[in-house]
Amino acid sequence: MNLHRQVALMFAGVALAVTAVLGVSTALLLYPVMVEQRERTTERQAAIHARIIEQVVLAAPDQLADTLRGLDRPIASYSLVYVDGRWYTSNVTADPLDLPAGVRASAVAGRQLVVRVSLPTGPSLVNVRPLPAAGAGYVEVFGLSDITQTTRTLILVLVAAGTVTTGLGIALGRWAATAALRPVTALTRAAAAVASGDLDTRVSPGRAADLRMIADAFNRTVAALRRRVERDARFAANVSHELRTPLMTIVNAVEILDARRATLTPADREVVGLLRAEVRRFQRTVTDLLEISTAPDRAFVFEPLSLAEVVQVADTVAGRPVVGTTGTGDGAIVTGDRTRLERVVVNLVDNAQRHGGGVVAVTVEPGRDTVRIVVDDAGPGVPANLREQIFERFGRASGGSAGTGLGLALVAEEVRRHAGRVWVEDRPKGGARFVVELPTDPGAAHALPQA
Incomplete structure (x- = not known):
């Protein structure tokens, strides 16, 4: 998980936690407060109604039922009166048997009681008032379903608000992470550019003091690295130039000896053969070293090229036909330097040819925005842990390789200068497959620094 996402999730988590705490706290505190307020209200109302009913029972008992129905009470409430062993109710749906036994007993015994109970109609508040002068008991039932529904609605609103707040937290977190990590992102991109060979890359210091120190250190490091690379390249070029003259003398001398092989003894011919092979290897090393050190200084000649034509040189190197095409390879056009490609x-x-058991095929494979040159060999392949190392200068696939370790490094640098990539993978039928991928966009290679 990247740092942007971590920061966004952290903001979302904080927003969700705050909303959850507020929601739970509100629900836990609001319901008891509303119920307590309802209790105080109902106690006053029940006391007033009890006095009215007591007077009716004493003065006009035949009007008890009408008086019960006429009492001013909330919609979700009803009244019951126990008089002379009989129950009277304010509506036909009210049933004394729905009341808990303790409530009925209190009404019969004339004991005052306030209790919350669960009735078939829902949670309710029951207030029992004695009518001592009339020898009766008055019961008033108040529904609490409206309070429960209000609490549930509030919880749903808080859940919805929590969802919105979480979304806003994610958005705010992403914005904050992007703003805070913008210098880090720029530094990461700059480091990737340097790793790909662009030593002209620099990082803007910005206004933050801490980041300015990092940027300055990065820029100094890249500048020092560039000077080191340039110094090494100059050294390699100077050494190569100095070695060419005596090397040509040695090469010519060996060629003269080799031309007179017929006059030499078998032992001398063997020595001359070994000397000739080593001198050629030394000559290839000096040539590769000179080319890889002077390549950045040579001018590029960009022109539209048919890769199907460029790869024809492979037949000459292999000494036999090895070039083929895949699909419409003949029409694969890129912009580049013919000599370098x-x-x-x-x-x-x-x-x-020298390290892969011989070339099997060289093909051109056009794609949508790129074209690939694929070189297959018949060797043992390249181990996965060495597939990047072999493209480094003096990198070899194995300690016993007789190569200079510069040929593939030169390939990697030239491909990079053409805004392409090169890698090695396993060939399906065994061996190694080297793949060069070049963009078909004419402006891709021009956009890269060629130094």
């Missing part, structure tokens, strides 16, 4: 193909084919 031909060198990429030459190095890949030469690598397959």
